[in-house]
Amino acid sequence: MKYGLTPRQQEIYDALVLHHKKTGMMPTVRELASAANSHPGAIHHLLGSLQDKGYIARLPGRCRGLSLIE
Numbered sequence: 001m002k003y004g005l006t007p008r009q010q011e012i013y014d015a016l017v018l019h020h021k022k023t024g025m026m027p028t029v030r031e032l033a034s035a036a037n038s039h040p041g042a043i044h045h046l047l048g049s050l051q052d053k054g055y056i057a058r059l060p061g062r063c064r065g066l067s068l069i070e
Helices: 007-023 029-035 040-052
Strands: 056-058 066-068
Touching: 007 029, 007 040, 007 066, 029 040, 040 056
Parallel strands: none
Antiparallel strands: 056 066
8 A cells, every 4th residue: 555545546546557567558547437337537536646646647738648657
């Protein structure tokens, strides 16, 4: 478990890591929303929180524009 994440943020972070390990690509926001049984707006908010906390980087204007920061 990553330090300082809420359970929901941890769930999204784990989904990012799992999808990346399985496919070699980062998931889209829609794929994350489907996996987390949520809507894309909530996922954008959670991704913003993960970015603010330094766990991911977002690459604007790109589909699958996420990068894990180890």
